[in-house]
Amino acid sequence: MIFSLGSLCSSLTPTIHLLILSRFVQALGGSMMMAVGPALIRAVYPRASWVRPWARSALPPHLA
Secondary structure, eight states: OHHHHHHHHHHHOOSHHHHHHHHHHHHHHHHHHHHHHHHHHHHHSOGGGOHHHHHHHHHHHHHO
């Protein structure tokens, strides 16, 4: 949600200062997405089966 908000603000901003601020918000949201994924996988799946869910969650950002 924060990443999407930052993206929307980046596309609509009229000044360079607001663009920098909105890109910061976007980066904050992106970093939270990257941290929450592995934490959820560790909480949901047993330790022996972490590899496959981690690989599936890491693939979309690398393709984009």
